[in-house]
Amino acid sequence: MVRCCCGPGCSQRDTVAARRNNITFHRLPMKNSVKLEKWVNAIRRQDQKNGEPWTPTENSYICSAHFTQDCFDLTGQTVRLRDHAVPSVFQNGKQKKTSAIHIKCLASSCQENACLPYPIIYLQDHLYHLPSNAAEKRLRNQKIPLSTAEQEFNSTSWFPELKPGQLRLYCHRLCPYSHRTKLVLEHKKIRYQPLNINLKSKPDWFLEKNPCGLVPVLERDDKIIYESLVCNDYLDDVCPVPPLQSTDPYLRARDKMMIGQFDKDIKMALNLNLNECQKAEIKQKLVNHLQTFGKVLEQRGDYFGGDQVGLLDFNLWPWFERFEALEDFTETLKGFTNNFPTTLTSWKSRMLLQPAVQLTMSNLQPYTEFIRRFLTENKNG
Incomplete structure (x- = not known):
């Protein structure tokens, strides 16, 4: 069940977009009657059916937008509310917009191993849009740079x-x-800046x-790493941490x-x-891969990493997320998902619960259109 904010008039839900904007959700203090009373009085929500004061439950949450920044303890790996915290940011019963909070999410062991020592800033990465929309062209003509997460950089950028x-x-x-490397970055809570490259019109730089000319590429200072498997190993x-x-x-x-x-x-x-x-030969090879993966899972546990998700899980996942879209127009993959062993089907359900998978999940329709056009152009060209 998706967590929703109980603030009056607030429509925040615990979604990928909310997390990208650094919105966190906090359960009401049901076991502390004194604090709970303060929170309920501050929220001032009424029951919509009878107009009486609202009664919270164990599943009642309020989002971070209703707290001032001094309410947060950002010293650990997760965002916590301080003991004195009480929601106070409301405006005419509607959520008041506040600036995003920079959340420090790295374990100390990561900081000791070359992870980056500055506050986390997750740039909003809009769900897939195809290159060069009208608004983006207009802004480029005006020489007004878009944010690196929104813009797709091409040969003129x-x-x-x-x-x-x-x-x-x-x-x-x-x-x-690229999805592979994003999964590892999100899973390890490594701070990074995504910069989208137009693959049909790549900048010289x-x-x-x-x-x-391939993505993903990692760059920090004078260090450059490319190829997804190499990036993830690095x-x-x-x-x-976590290994x-x-x-x-x-x-x-x-x-x-x-x-x-x-x-x-x-x-x-x-x-x-x-x-x-x-086509028949390649399809049979892929089916054989599925059988092999299924047997490996039987030996290792819930994930290819054993009891915990591992690198092979993340390296495989982008394809498994896309198979249903791909088999719609690629004859070699038609009916491919029907060949999943039971162990892989169960694994896929568990992977869907992984926070990194949820944070990086994409709309498959634009991907289908993109890959169809890409393959067709390559065939004709």
């Missing part, structure tokens, strides 16, 4: 300043490989960072072999120029 110590992720909203090394890989070298190598071959076969499946025999 100037290079946005990268501050010392700042971690930047060059990515694309619709790219499953981006090609200098990665001559292959992030797990420099910020090892995402086994300490067993053989298991780490096996995971890399599995995801490497799976990626190759997925790319082949998306090739519109395959003949019927090739």
